[in-house]
Amino acid sequence: MSSAAILVFLFITFTFTYVLFKLFSQPKPKNKKPPGPSPLPIIGNLHHILCALPHRKLHTLSQKYGPIMSLQLGQVPTVIISSSKAAELFLKTHDLVFASRPKIQASEIFSYGSRGLAFSAYGPYWRSVRKLCTLKLLSASKVEMFAPVRKEELGVLVESLKNAALVGEVVNVSEILENLVENIVYKMVLGRCHYEQFNVKNLIQQGMALLGAFNLADFVPWLGVFDLQGLTRTCTKISKAMDEVLEMIITEHEQNPIVDQNTNEDFVDILLSTIHEDIDHENEENRVSDRTYIKAILLDMIVAASDTSATSSQWTFSELLRHPRVMKKLQNEIQNEVGNDRMVEEKDVKKFTYLDMVIDEMLRVHPVAPLLVPRESRESITIDGYFIENKTRVMVNAYAIARDPTNWSNAEEFYPERFIDRKLNYQGQEFESIPFGSGRRGCAGMNMGLTTIKLIISQLVHCFDWELPNNVTPSNLNMEEKFGLTVTRAQPLFAIPHYRLGDAKHE
Numbered sequence: 425m426s427s428a429a430i431l432v433f434l435f436i437t438f439t440f441t442y443v444l445f446k447l448f449s450q451p452k453p454k455n456k457k458p459p460g461p462s463p464l465p466i467i468g469n470l471h472h473i474l475c476a477l478p479h480r481k482l483h484t485l486s487q488k489y490g491p492i493m494s495l496q497l498g499q500v501p502t503v504i505i506s507s508s509k510a511a512e513l514f515l516k517t518h519d520l521v522f523a524s525r526p527k528i529q530a531s532e533i534f535s536y537g538s539r540g541l542a543f544s545a546y547g548p549y550w551r552s553v554r555k556l557c558t559l560k561l562l563s564a565s566k567v568e569m570f571a572p573v574r575k576e577e578l579g580v581l582v583e584s585l586k587n588a589a590l591v592g593e594v595v596n597v598s599e600i601l602e603n604l605v606e607n608i609v610y611k612m613v614l615g616r617c618h619y620e621q622f623n624v625k626n627l628i629q630q631g632m633a634l635l636g637a638f639n640l641a642d643f644v645p646w647l648g649v650f651d652l653q654g655l656t657r658t659c660t661k662i663s664k665a666m667d668e669v670l671e672m673i674i675t676e677h678e679q680n681p682i683v684d685q686n687t688n689e690d691f692v693d694i695l696l697s698t699i700h701e702d703i704d705h706e707n708e709e710n711r712v713s714d715r716t717y718i719k720a721i722l723l724d725m726i727v728a729a730s731d732t733s734a735t736s737s738q739w740t741f742s743e744l745l746r747h748p749r750v751m752k753k754l755q756n757e758i759q760n761e762v763g764n765d766r767m768v769e770e771k772d773v774k775k776f777t778y779l780d781m782v783i784d785e786m787l788r789v790h791p792v793a794p795l796l797v798p799r800e801s802r803e804s805i806t807i808d809g810y811f812i813e814n815k816t817r818v819m820v821n822a823y824a825i826a827r828d829p830t831n832w833s834n835a836e837e838f839y840p841e842r843f844i845d846r847k848l849n850y851q852g853q854e855f856e857s858i859p860f861g862s863g864r865r866g867c868a869g870m871n872m873g874l875t876t877i878k879l880i881i882s883q884l885v886h887c888f889d890w891e892l893p894n895n896v897t898p899s900n901l902n903m904e905e906k907f908g909l910t911v912t913r914a915q916p917l918f919a920i921p922h923y924r925l926g927d928a929k930h931e
């Protein structure tokens with residue numbers, strides 16, 4: 425073969441190899457994944473979220489890799505959303521694609537195979553349960569129906585704080601707020617909060633800690649059979665005890681049905697009245713023949729309502745103590761409407777416009793579920809040029825979104841006045857602050873939560889002036905966070921109440 429022929433042969437071979445290499449070595453443009461840090465073998469990027477405050481770490485990473493970022497968490501392909509624009513694409517434009525939840529081992533065990541609302545996969549069963557909860561448990565009329573429970577529990581708390589004020593006692597505000605919200609939630613859901621035979625609160629607290637714990641099996645499923653962290657055993661044990669307690673509570677309700685029109689129903693009564701209804705009309709296989717769905721929904725309601733509302737109240741209180749100007753302005757607003765010789769009633773709260781701004785600002789600065797509740801894609805889809813494969817886990821970083829400098833100036837500063845001309849109604853239209861998530865899987869109990877928090881805060885700042893104890897000043901008050909099922913204060917909040925009303929009557 426002549427040298428020219430050799431050159432031509434080599435040229436053709438090289439070109440052909442090059443074209444083949446280009447074709448197979450680069451991902452096809454339509455399969456381009458969102459950018460993200462390189463994964464390690466087996467664990468992928470798990471080390472990036474295994475830290476004390478993952479929402480902060482993911483916020484920092486998103487500043488390098490962008491608002492739609494890829495992570496490989498063990499075996500689970502994951503996308504992290506960190507801007508309002510990206511959140512709108514995932515939670516509004518393509519909401520239906522991301523309306524499912526991944527299977528979480530603890531929820532599978534506690535909720536009888538995720539038969540509650542929060543963790544069930546998108547489909548006919550979830551749609552029926554969501555409709556049932558929205559209409560029968562969490563509607564505006566039901567929120568109002570439970571006003572007497574909130575009033576009674578707050579009345580008891582104010583009396584005990586008045587006694588503490590008399591002797592200048594330092595009060596553990598975190599603890600009293602947790603107990604208050606727990607009492608309200610347990611009375612609303614189960615009818616009462618104390619049982620002599622068992623400690624239901626303690627059991628559910630243990631369950632909640634397990635739900636918030638990092639479980640390796642959720643990311644590397646084949647490791648699940650070895651139960652390396654012992655979580656499967658513990659969850660199964662607690663779940664069995666919880667099931668026995670819930671069975672007893674339901675049986676007690678069955679044996680004492682509500683006959684008196686003036687007696688308020690609780691969630692158990694309401695759900696029992698649905699037991700003969702076919703909850704899942706579209707799917708024969710999902711037909712509910714026992715009461716597991718009632719137990720799963722009861723648990724979901726307690727878990728979803730308690731920590732979120734208690735933690736939000738604590739952050740609001742902390743910010744008010746850190747900002748005496750805001751505290752004074754709020755007290756003045758309430759005093760101008762209510763005077764100082766009676767306590768706040770629930771109907772007053774709607775008039776407190778500055779309170780609305782304080783709560784909006786607290787929810788922006790301290791979203792208590794900063795990564796919302798994870799979603800899972802139901803099909804493969806290309807968004808903004810990035811390919812998102814089926815069954816990708818989606819985590820929306822509400823913490824990062826609420827700090828996006830394109831939407832918020834001095835984002836770390838707590839400044840309620842930024843909401844004077846800017847109303848957020850959390851109904852899925854705005855995405856600059858999404859503490860309740862958005863779309864089909866958005867929070868089902870938002871009105872219940874907001875009503876509870878607003879009443880608690882207005883009552884406690886109207887009845888009392890609050891002083892920081894010892895050498896704590898507004899500027900050195902510890903505001904460190906602790907990550908779990910919700911992001912709470914790392915240290916409990918302490919303060920001294922000083923009663924400030926005249927002869928208040930709690931009508």
Ligand code: HEM
Nearest residue numbers: 542728729732793796797860861862865866867868869873
């Ligand atoms: C300040 C109080 C609250 C906050 C900040 C909050 C926040 C959230 C968030 C971020 C989600 C996930 C949304 C998503 O995936 O897009 C959620 C879901 C949910 N929340 Fe809330 N929540 C609060 C109070 C409540 C209350 C009081 C209840 C019930 C009584 C409740 C019931 C639920 C339920 C059932 C879901 C799951 C909905 C579903 O998957 O279909 N929440 N909440």
